[in-house]
Amino acid sequence: MPDQKVAVVTGTSSGIGLHTAVGLAARGIRVVATMRDTAKAERLRAEAADQGVELTVRRLDVTDHEGAHRCLDEVAADFGPIDILVNNAGQSTAGTLEQLDAAALQQQLDVNVLGPAALTRHVLPSMRSAGAGRIVSVSSNGGVHGEPFLDAYCASKFALEGLMQSLAPVAARFGVTVSVVEPAAVATHMADNLDTRALFSPDDPYRELAEKFLQTAQSEMANAQSAQAAAAVVVEAATTDSPRFRWQTSQAAVSLAGLSLADMDGSNVLTATSQWI
Numbered sequence: 001m002p003d004q005k006v007a008v009v010t011g012t013s014s015g016i017g018l019h020t021a022v023g024l025a026a027r028g029i030r031v032v033a034t035m036r037d038t039a040k041a042e043r044l045r046a047e048a049a050d051q052g053v054e055l056t057v058r059r060l061d062v063t064d065h066e067g068a069h070r071c072l073d074e075v076a077a078d079f080g081p082i083d084i085l086v087n088n089a090g091q092s093t094a095g096t097l098e099q100l101d102a103a104a105l106q107q108q109l110d111v112n113v114l115g116p117a118a119l120t121r122h123v124l125p126s127m128r129s130a131g132a133g134r135i136v137s138v139s140s141n142g143g144v145h146g147e148p149f150l151d152a153y154c155a156s157k158f159a160l161e162g163l164m165q166s167l168a169p170v171a172a173r174f175g176v177t178v179s180v181v182e183p184a185a186v187a188t189h190m191a192d193n194l195d196t197r198a199l200f201s202p203d204d205p206y207r208e209l210a211e212k213f214l215q216t217a218q219s220e221m222a223n224a225q226s227a228q229a230a231a232a233v234v235v236e237a238a239t240t241d242s243p244r245f246r247w248q249t250s251q252a253a254v255s256l257a258g259l260s261l262a263d264m265d266g267s268n269v270l271t272a273t274s275q276w277i
Contacts, residue, residue: 006030006079007238008072010062010119011089013040015188016138018047019231020086020238025053027239029084032075034060036089062089062115069122081126084238087116087137087160092153094213095198096206104198105152112156117163124176131175136238137164139180141253145260145269148277149199149206149213168245177243181234184253185224209277216276225250 007024011017012033021033021044033044033055041057048055056079060071076082091111093104120135127133142150143157161180168178194217199210230249237247248254260269 004028004030005083006032006075006081007084007086008032008034008060008075008082008119008123009086009088010034010060010115012044012057013037014043015227016183016186016231016234017086017088018044019228020088020234021055022047022051022053023231023235024084024086024238025055026051027235029239030079031055032058032079034058034071034089036061062087062119063110065115065118068115068119072119072122076126081130082123083127083130083132084134084136085119085123086234086238087119087135088234089115090138091195092150093195093198094149094153094210095151095196096149096210097151099198099201099204099206100152104195105155108152108156109159112153113159113163116160120164120167124171127176128171128174133171133176134238134243135164135167135171135176135178136234137178137180138234139182141182141184141248141256143180143182144257145263146273148273149210165245179237179243179245179247181230181237181247181249182253182257183225183230183233183249184256185220186227186230186249187221187224188227212277223252225252 007029009017009021009031012021013035021031025031038057038059058071060068062068093108116137137160139161140157142154143161146154164178164180171178200207233247233249248257259272263269
C-alpha cells in the first residue's frame with residue numbers, strides 16, 4: 001500500500017493507548033505501537049488479533065529522549081516518514097503541593113510534558129517538509145481545570161495544553177495539525193495505578209481531606225467512560241477531514257471543560273471542586 005500512512009502511538013500497553021493503536025490500524029494506517037516495557041504487549045497483541053489488524057510494537061520510554069529519538073528514526077527508516085504522532089503515555093501522582101517533593105513534580109513534567117515535547121519536536125521537520133501531519137496529545141479535563149490533590153498532574157496537563165495550543169497556529173502554517181484530547185473519568189489502568197504514596201504520612205494534616213478526595217474519585221470511576229470509547233475520539237482527531245484543536249471524549253468531559261473555559265474569574269471551578277473535599 002504505497003500511500004499507507006504511518007502512525008506512532010505512545011503508551012499502548014493498556015487503556016486509551018491500546019485502543020487508539022488498534023483503532024488507527026483498523027483505518028488502514030501502519031501503526032507502530034510503543035511502550036516502555038514491551039513485555040507488557042500481550043493485551044495489545046490479543047486485541048489486535050481479535051480485531052483482525054496488524055501493528056508493530058516497539059520500545060519507547062518518553063523520558064529517555066535519546067532512545068525515543070532513535071526509535072522514531074528507526075520507524076521512519078523502516079516504514080517511511082511519520083504522518084501521525086499520538087502522545088498518549090502519561091502518569092499521575094496524587095498529593096497537594098505541601099505533600100509533594102521536587103522529584104514528584106519533576107516526574108510529572110518529564111512524562112506528561114517534556115516527553116511529548118521532545119517527540120513532537122523530533123517529528124516536526126519531516127511533517128513540515130511534507131506540508132502535512134497530525135500531532136494529537138492525550139490531555140485530560142485536568143488540563144483545563146485544577147483538581148484537589150492532583151496538583152502536579154493538573155499542572156503537567158495545563159502545561160501540555162499550553163505548549164500545544166501555542167504550537168498549533170505556527171504548525172498549521174506548514175500544514176501540520178495539532179490537537180489535544182480531553183477525557184474525563186476513564187476506566188483505565190492509569191486510574192488504578194494512581195500514585196497515592198504522598199497522601200497518608202503519619203499525622204498528615206491533609207489526611208481527612210485526602211480520604212474524601214479518594215472517595216470522590218472512586219465514585220466518579222463508577223460511571224467512568226470506557227477506554228475504547230475515549231480512544232475512538234483520539235482516532236477521530238488523528239484522522240478527521242475536519243480537524244480542530246480541542247476534543248472532549250464524553251459529555252462529562254464537555255461539561256467539565258466548559259466549566260473552566262467559560263469561567264472568566266475562576267470562581268465556578270473553585271466552587272465546584274471545593275465540594276470534592
